[in-house]
Amino acid sequence: xxxxxxxxxxxxxxxxxxxxxxxxxxxxxxxxxxxxxxxxxxxxxxxxxxxxxxxxxxxxxxxxxxxxxxxxxxxxxxxxxxxxxxxxxxxxxxxxxxxxxxxxxxxxxxxxxxxxxxxxxxxxxxxxxxxxxxxxxxxxxxxxxxxxxxxxxxxxxxxxxxxxxxxxxxxxxxxxxxxxxxxxxxxxxxxxxxxxxxxxxxxxxxxxxxxxxxxxxxxxxxxxxxxxxxxxxxxxxxxxxxxxxxxxxxxxxxxxxxxxxxxxxxxxxxxxxxxxxxxxxxxxxxxxxxxxxxxxxxxxxxxxxxxxxxxxxxxxxxxxxxxxxx
Numbered sequence: 001x002x003x004x005x006x007x008x009x010x011x012x013x014x015x016x017x018x019x020x021x022x023x024x025x026x027x028x029x030x031x032x033x034x035x036x037x038x039x040x041x042x043x044x045x046x047x048x049x050x051x052x053x054x055x056x057x058x059x060x061x062x063x064x065x066x067x068x069x070x071x072x073x074x075x076x077x078x079x080x081x082x083x084x085x086x087x088x089x090x091x092x093x094x095x096x097x098x099x100x101x102x103x104x105x106x107x108x109x110x111x112x113x114x115x116x117x118x119x120x121x122x123x124x125x126x127x128x129x130x131x132x133x134x135x136x137x138x139x140x141x142x143x144x145x146x147x148x149x150x151x152x153x154x155x156x157x158x159x160x161x162x163x164x165x166x167x168x169x170x171x172x173x174x175x176x177x178x179x180x181x182x183x184x185x186x187x188x189x190x191x192x193x194x195x196x197x198x199x200x201x202x203x204x205x206x207x208x209x210x211x212x213x214x215x216x217x218x219x220x221x222x223x224x225x226x227x228x229x230x231x232x233x234x235x236x237x238x239x240x241x242x243x244x245x246x247x248x249x250x251x252x253x254x255x256x257x258x259x260x261x262x263x264x265x266x267x268x269x270x271x272x273x274x275x276x277x278x279x280x281x282x283x284x285x286x287x288x289x290x291x292x293x294x295x296x297x298x299x300x301x302x303x304x305x306x307x308x309x310x311x312x313x314x315x316x317x318x319x320x321x322x323x324x325x326x
Contacts, residue, residue: 035095042094046087050080073138074131077155119175123158126174130155135187136177141258143183144176151258165259190254191224196267199243201281206244210234212278213248216270222256222263243283 054076061072130136136152142162143149148170150162160177162170185192200209217223217232224230230251238245248267256263275282 038094039091042091043087046084046091049087050083053083054080073155077131081157119173120158123174126178127155127157127160130160130174130177136160136182136184140187141185143185144172145180145182146176148172149260165261185257190257191230191251192257193230193249193251194260194263194267196248196250196264196271197237197245198248198268198271198275199240199245199283200275201283202242202244204244204280206236208278209244209246209275209280212274212280213246213271216274217248217250217267219270220263220266222252222266224251224253242285 057076057079058072061075136142136155138152138155140152141150142152148162148164150164150168150170153161153163153169155174159171159173162172164170198213213234214232218225223232232248232250235247235249236244237247248271250267252263272282
C-alpha cells in the first residue's frame with residue numbers, strides 16, 4: 001500500500017515537473033511556471049473575494065437603509081481597489097520577489113511610464129477624487145461643458161459612463177469632470193425650476209394670459225403641486241418687436257428633472273392649447289415685404305432670352321458643382 005502511494009506521488013511529481021522550469025530571473029529570484037501559476041491563482045482569488053465583499057457591503061447597506069446609493073457605490077469601489085492592491089502585493093511576494101526591490105523597480109518604471117501615460121494617470125487620479133468628493137455621484141443628472149447631458153451610471157478608474165435621455169451611453173474621461181465646468185442638476189436637491197418662454201400679441205389682456213397659462217401648467221403632470229412656497233408664476237419679461245414676451249416659471253417634480261426636452265415640449269403644448277381656448281393671439285414676426293410686378297419681370301426675362309439667342313448663348317440652367325460633387 002505504501003509502495004503504491006509512493007508510486008502515485010512520484011508519478012504526480014514527474015507530471016508536474018514542468019512547473020519547476022525556470023522562465024527568467026528577477027535579480028536573485030528565479031521565476032518558474034509554478035510561480036506564475038501561483039501568482040495568477042492569488043490574483044483570481046483576490047478578485048473573487050473583492051466581489052463577495054462588495055456584494056456583502058451592498059446587502060448590509062440595504063439592510064441598514066441609512067446610507068445613500070452614492071456612498072455605498074464609493075465605498076464598494078474603494079474597497080475593491082484596496083483589496084486588489086493588497087492581493088497583488090501578496091501575489092508578488094509569493095513569487096519570491098523582495099517587495100523593497102519591487103518598490104524601487106516600480107518607482108523607476110512609474111517615472112518612465114508617467115511621461116507616456118500622463119492622461120491615463122490623470123484620469124485615474126480624477127476618478128479617485130470623484131469617489132471621495134460629493135460633487136458627483138452615481139444617479140446625478142449632469143451637463144458638461146461640451147454639451148453632453150445625461151445620468152451618471154458608473155464612475156470607473158479611467159472614465160465615467162453617462163447615459164443620455166435617448167439611452168445612449170457616453171464614456172467621458174474623469175479629468176473632464178475635474179478640470180472642466182460641470183452643471184449638476186441633482187447635486188443638492190432633486191427639485192428644479194424651469195423658465196418656459198412664450199409670446200402673445202400686443203393688446204392681449206395680461207390677466208387673461210396669466211390665467212390661461214396657469215391652467216396649462218396645472219394640466220402638465222410634471223408640475224410640482226401642493227406647495228405654497230413654490231407655485232407656478234407668469235412673468236412679463238420684455239416688450240418685443242411684435243409680441244409681449246412672457247415666461248412661465250414652474251417648479252418640477254423630482255422624476256421630471258432628468259427629462260428637460262420632454263418637459264419643455266409638454267408645457268409648450270399645453271400653453272398653446274390654453275391660448276387657443278382663451279382666444280389669445282400668438283403673433284407672427286413683422287416683416288417688410290417688397291412685391292415686384294410679375295408682368296414687368298416676364299418682359300425682362302423675354303428680353304434676356306432674346307439677347308442670349310442673338311449672342312449664341314444656350315438657354316439652360318447653370319450646373320451645380322457642389323451637388324454634382326456629392
